[in-house]
Amino acid sequence: MPSPLIMLGVAGAMSLVLWAASADGAPLPALAELELEELRDRCGNDLRALGVYREGLRATIAFVRAREDLFPAVRPDKARLLPREDRERVLATWRSLLDYDMALDSLRRYHADFARLKDKELRGRAFLACYGAFLAQYRHALEFIDRAEHDPGLDTVLNEPVPELGLPEGTYARYKFRFLNVVIATQFAALNVVDHFYGGPGEEGARQAVGQDCAAIWRMGKGRGEALTLKNGLHIVRAAGFDAWFPVQAGVSEWMGATKVRRQGATLVNADQLRALRRALRPGDVCLARREWHLSNIGLPGFWPHAMLYVGAAEERRRHLAGADVREWVGSQGRQDGDLEALLRERCPEAYGRSLEPQEGGRAPRVIEAVAEGVSFTTLEHALGADCVAVLRPRLHDCEKAAAILRAFRYSGRPYDFNFDFLTDSALVCSELVYKCYEPSAGMKGLRLPLEEVCGHVVTPPNAFVRQFDEQFGAEAQQFDLVAFLDGNEAAGKAVESTLEEFRASWRRPKWHIFIQPHLGEEGAGVEQ
Numbered sequence: 001m002p003s004p005l006i007m008l009g010v011a012g013a014m015s016l017v018l019w020a021a022s023a024d025g026a027p028l029p030a031l032a033e034l035e036l037e038e039l040r041d042r043c044g045n046d047l048r049a050l051g052v053y054r055e056g057l058r059a060t061i062a063f064v065r066a067r068e069d070l071f072p073a074v075r076p077d078k079a080r081l082l083p084r085e086d087r088e089r090v091l092a093t094w095r096s097l098l099d100y101d102m103a104l105d106s107l108r109r110y111h112a113d114f115a116r117l118k119d120k121e122l123r124g125r126a127f128l129a130c131y132g133a134f135l136a137q138y139r140h141a142l143e144f145i146d147r148a149e150h151d152p153g154l155d156t157v158l159n160e161p162v163p164e165l166g167l168p169e170g171t172y173a174r175y176k177f178r179f180l181n182v183v184i185a186t187q188f189a190a191l192n193v194v195d196h197f198y199g200g201p202g203e204e205g206a207r208q209a210v211g212q213d214c215a216a217i218w219r220m221g222k223g224r225g226e227a228l229t230l231k232n233g234l235h236i237v238r239a240a241g242f243d244a245w246f247p248v249q250a251g252v253s254e255w256m257g258a259t260k261v262r263r264q265g266a267t268l269v270n271a272d273q274l275r276a277l278r279r280a281l282r283p284g285d286v287c288l289a290r291r292e293w294h295l296s297n298i299g300l301p302g303f304w305p306h307a308m309l310y311v312g313a314a315e316e317r318r319r320h321l322a323g324a325d326v327r328e329w330v331g332s333q334g335r336q337d338g339d340l341e342a343l344l345r346e347r348c349p350e351a352y353g354r355s356l357e358p359q360e361g362g363r364a365p366r367v368i369e370a371v372a373e374g375v376s377f378t379t380l381e382h383a384l385g386a387d388c389v390a391v392l393r394p395r396l397h398d399c400e401k402a403a404a405i406l407r408a409f410r411y412s413g414r415p416y417d418f419n420f421d422f423l424t425d426s427a428l429v430c431s432e433l434v435y436k437c438y439e440p441s442a443g444m445k446g447l448r449l450p451l452e453e454v455c456g457h458v459v460t461p462p463n464a465f466v467r468q469f470d471e472q473f474g475a476e477a478q479q480f481d482l483v484a485f486l487d488g489n490e491a492a493g494k495a496v497e498s499t500l501e502e503f504r505a506s507w508r509r510p511k512w513h514i515f516i517q518p519h520l521g522e523e524g525a526g527v528e529q
Helices: 010-021 036-066 084-116 120-148 150-159 172-178 182-198 204-221 223-241 252-262 271-280 314-320 324-332 340-347 348-354 380-384 396-413 430-437 462-472 500-508
Strands: 286-290 305-310 368-372 376-378 388-394 452-454 457-459 480-489 494-497
Touching: 010 084, 036 084, 036 120, 036 204, 084 120, 084 150, 084 172, 084 380, 084 452, 120 172, 120 204, 120 340, 150 172, 182 204, 271 380, 271 388, 271 480, 286 380, 286 462, 305 396, 305 430, 305 462, 314 340, 314 396, 324 340, 324 396, 340 348, 340 396, 348 376, 348 396, 368 396, 368 430, 388 462, 396 430, 430 462, 452 462, 462 480, 462 500, 480 500
Parallel strands: none
Antiparallel strands: 286 305, 286 388, 305 368, 368 376, 388 480, 452 457, 480 494
């Protein structure tokens, strides 16, 4: 027998169904304005994103359950004070959970107007994206809160501000208010009914996930969900009131979905800026990029989500990496002629062949990066056609840059590591590729890049590269020089050349920085407030 809390929503389910069946008179939202092929691609991409986001939440909850020292399975006998390192682990886990939750929230809101779609198949797929995102959020919130509530001391830790996500003090109270009330239980019951009306077979993986999450929520509803709600009711109302879930950037999710459609295929860094950037780049440079509202932004903390290595085309390597130190290093690798190109071709014949294949517009690949498709050679225009771009030049001899490029060629073709596991080389994430290409070893000074623990995985977030640059700047330990920083301004619709000071501060920005940044020309434009 379903719990009384959940059953409160069944009576409202039919009204939701009737609304969905008769909504064609309302103004069409962005989802319904897409052409048929665009809509088909969007639904497919968002369902794949749903799988990645949900898997991120599953991994986060698995870490919570595995670390009873951080998240007790039973209430401690007495109050405890977590050491600083453990507090950092708890906060990193909380930030990871919120990151995935906010991404799912955007996906859910964008597909909430599934009923306006005329094509039956695509209507069902859009509903599946909306329903699957809702269930993933709800289930994992209940599971996290159920564990976190065992230790009252965690309440204080989790209510600390989360500046990189743009969330203020009291976020955990708001989180509980959002997921522990009769309204969301009503939505859950209503969507169960709508699923029978609109839900089709859909993608097998998404359908399987929906079934698992739905069953888990029903289990939580048999006493535990109500107990959590009643236990926290007065406290969460007092602590959070009725504020929006996004208390600083109210409405960011709706705007997010519209931006993805409105600027699909367009970036703030323009073609002229990329041409100028190409003239400034040198093989071995480390590039950072941010594309607003992209899948790659989720999972690693901070404003800068993506890092890659500029390897240049063959003629660039011949021009810039042909000094005596490079030829001597190549000789130590068994090529007495000192020819770096010959060494790359000899050691990595398949990768070298891929590095020569023209890509879109007949352009030569010049960048190697770890993307969803794997470690790939890409063009400068593809890799740095973004909304914010920065280029860092390692303070290393050219022979070390040549060695890093050889390592990069060896990694070419390996899959992307959605588990963010730095302990293996079989699959890599973007920043891991840069880290391992420049990792110090015998005879190689390399770069000592920062490592952080996120949900039990040791990673080096690209944002941490910038934080380290800021902290080391002007000191003997400084490892990079800034070559360029193109800072995107969404309101102005363009990126501008920005300053060293702005770049040093950029790691402090929240993920949704462009939603709150001022328009160019306004007082304080481009300056983090």
